[in-house]
Amino acid sequence: MAFFSQLNLQEILQTLSVLQWIPAYVLLGAIPILLVPYFLVFTKFWMLSVLTLAWLAYDWNTHSQGGRRSAWVRKWTLWKYFRNYFPIKLMKTHDLSPKHNYIIANHPHGILSFGVFINFATEATGFARIFPGITPSVGTLEGIFWIPIVREYIMSMGVCPVSKLALKYLLTQNGSGNAVVVVVGGAAEALLCRPGVSTIYLKEHKGFVKLALKTGAHLVPSYSFGENEVYNQETFPEGTWLRFFQKTFQDTFKKILGLNFCTFHGRGLTQDSWGFLPFNRPITTVVGEPLPIPRIKRPDQKTVDKYHTLYISALRKLFDQHKVQYGVSETQELTII
Numbered sequence: 001m002a003f004f005s006q007l008n009l010q011e012i013l014q015t016l017s018v019l020q021w022i023p024a025y026v027l028l029g030a031i032p033i034l035l036v037p038y039f040l041v042f043t044k045f046w047m048l049s050v051l052t053l054a055w056l057a058y059d060w061n062t063h064s065q066g067g068r069r070s071a072w073v074r075k076w077t078l079w080k081y082f083r084n085y086f087p088i089k090l091m092k093t094h095d096l097s098p099k100h101n102y103i104i105a106n107h108p109h110g111i112l113s114f115g116v117f118i119n120f121a122t123e124a125t126g127f128a129r130i131f132p133g134i135t136p137s138v139g140t141l142e143g144i145f146w147i148p149i150v151r152e153y154i155m156s157m158g159v160c161p162v163s164k165l166a167l168k169y170l171l172t173q174n175g176s177g178n179a180v181v182v183v184v185g186g187a188a189e190a191l192l193c194r195p196g197v198s199t200i201y202l203k204e205h206k207g208f209v210k211l212a213l214k215t216g217a218h219l220v221p222s223y224s225f226g227e228n229e230v231y232n233q234e235t236f237p238e239g240t241w242l243r244f245f246q247k248t249f250q251d252t253f254k255k256i257l258g259l260n261f262c263t264f265h266g267r268g269l270t271q272d273s274w275g276f277l278p279f280n281r282p283i284t285t286v287v288g289e290p291l292p293i294p295r296i297k298r299p300d301q302k303t304v305d306k307y308h309t310l311y312i313s314a315l316r317k318l319f320d321q322h323k324v325q326y327g328v329s330e331t332q333e334l335t336i337i
Helices: 002-006 009-019 021-042 046-058 077-085 114-120 142-146 150-156 164-172 187-192 207-215 241-257 301-322
Strands: 088-092 102-107 135-140 159-161 178-183 218-225 264-267 283-287
Touching (some): 009 021, 009 077, 021 046, 077 114, 102 114, 102 301, 150 159, 159 164, 164 178, 207 218, 207 301, 218 301
Parallel strands (some): 088 283, 102 178, 102 218, 135 159
Antiparallel strands (some): 218 283
């Protein structure tokens, strides 16, 4: 009861909205993974498993062809409580014309990319109002779409696989006014994330630029200020047994699941306690000026490098123009590796 006595109803609802996020995916994923084989082999309800697998096979390409989004799910009140927990905001610096398609490249990844999720996979911060005529699709790991129920849930929010097939479909075969959102640093960048740090992987990440050239999509830089501030991450000193265990576990986790395991912590159910809830610190995603890109069927490396350099310049400009406003020291630079 001490927990409830310290918080008002709004704070409780905000905390619960964030607390349910990852467990919801785990629960929705565990249901078909465990029950489909169980029903198929050990019960008389085997037909349910057969129908589930038949639907998955029939609907296999949907997530790579625009998905099946739901305006209702994107507008759930749940996401507004989630937004207010930090709070999370979306800031526009330039209009995006519905006559074009866009690749919105976002940085940094953070531990769990809260800013990208709330700003682009829900309507909690009013994306449709801020960017009228633009339909956002957030790219994530394709393996998630192989799991029944989970795939329906994330497709309803406008999430798609971050694969060439899915992204190219949205940018070339789905009309105009589409914006695919890609966290360029990927999950590996999560290992760089800690408070006070502005370091991103970008020097060798050029696939999104090549995709823009092949499709003619405009490149849009975006930066989520505060994303790195919501968790503390621990990297143990080299040469210690803790670092050996940490590195071994991370390497194994990466090989088996293709994910990067971060040793992080935040707050508990109350403000001053220890736990895995993120700290209540503001996250503001600033969306920059579109960079027009010519459509070239087979761009050579020189052309890719040219537009990659232009993109980096645009991103640095965006970072420097807004960093002080959103809590970054005037002397701090964006480090690109």
